[in-house]
Amino acid sequence: MVLDSDIIIAGGSFSGLLCAKELSSKGLQTKVLEEHSKIGYPDKCSGVVSLASLNHLGLFPFKKFLQNRFSKIMLHSPNDSRIVINLNDPNILIIDRCNLDNYLAEEAIKSGAELKLSKYVDGILQDFSSVKVKIRDGEIFRSKYLIDARGVASFPNKKLLLKGIQARGFYKGYESDCIHVFLDEKFAPGFFSWIIPINEYICKVGLATKTYPIECFKTFLDKVKIKQFFNLNPAPIIVNGPIEHFINNKVLYVGDSAGQTKPTTGGGIYFGGAASILASRALLHNFDENNSLISKYERAWFKTFKREIEYMKLARSYYEKMKNNDIEHLFNLIKKTYSDEITFEIDYDFHISSLIKSIGIKSILSITKTIFDESITSSLKNILKL
């Protein structure tokens, strides 16, 4: 049977394009099929990522897509009590995702990848030697393997998604040298809302919620006094952890399609990007050594991220139980124990394990004891095997 390419990638956004760049630069014939007529749109992502993780993915913060850089996060309580967290990493980057995706597309094309736009993948059929991909207009493509990077479109547990919404806004009265995170069940129950300055005047402003995003967003804009905004985009956010298996015979799932995001923040650039690198490496070995195991991809990813994801899911489940007065109480407690400004040695991507390491299990337990009832504290002890 004649194959159109070695690998087809369904979905031309960050995860798919990173795979395309990796695979084509190593000489594999790679074809990307993207449903939209442009790369990078709609612009839904805040683009917060650490320099270390970007470098890990073999990427550098070029001017073309770097928007800003921070070392501080300011947390706001429902009554606007504030805590500043100084991260010891001055390199939390804000990326223009549209420009980053276009950069990846250019790099992939330079290495020989073929990018086909306005191609909606409508069906995927596998047999023992190939994958057949059907496009909505009737066209058919065949390859040895397929990478499914169609994001939330192919993520199975759609009921578990949060409804995210983000725009660019003109902001005033908030410091432009840090990321602002607002914890308030009124506009982001179980999650948070944010102001991420791009410069002194313009920010990314958004939130995620299980309820009604537009209404929550309006309430939030009123609260932070943002009157003018543009580029409003609603988009789902995955916070429930990854699917069980990333490989189905000749189809490999990467990025949001496999649920590879942080359960605390929904951030998927690093967790999904790392999957793109690992999946590409496994496929390259497969082509080089004829049938070496592509399952190495799944094992390697879980080895790196499984533990942190479990911690993050746990932190999320506790946070979801908190009411506004609990959040206020937590702020008071932190201020009393530390101060309004805390310096933490926190790894941005593995933030829960590094927080545990930094402040200690005992402190965490004593904080949870004052907020939650005994049954919750003892279940936490059980999970942490204390």
Ligand SMILES: Cc1cc2nc3c(=O)[nH]c(=O)nc-3n(C[C@H](O)[C@H](O)[C@H](O)COP(=O)(O)OP(=O)(O)OC[C@H]3O[C@@H](n4cnc5c(N)ncnc54)[C@H](O)[C@@H]3O)c2cc1C
């Ligand atoms: C509001 C918001 C803010 C976020 N902020 C951050 C952040 O600050 N940091 C961070 O790390 N992460 C963030 N994320 C998460 C991050 O955006 C995602 O994890 C990341 O974009 C996943 O990339 P992906 O390539 O796997 O999927 P996607 O970016 O969703 O791309 C999927 C691609 O597949 C295409 N596609 C879908 N169906 C088909 C089809 N049938 N045929 C062909 N093509 C198809 C789509 O058009 C799209 O191009 C945010 C998400 C949201 C919603």
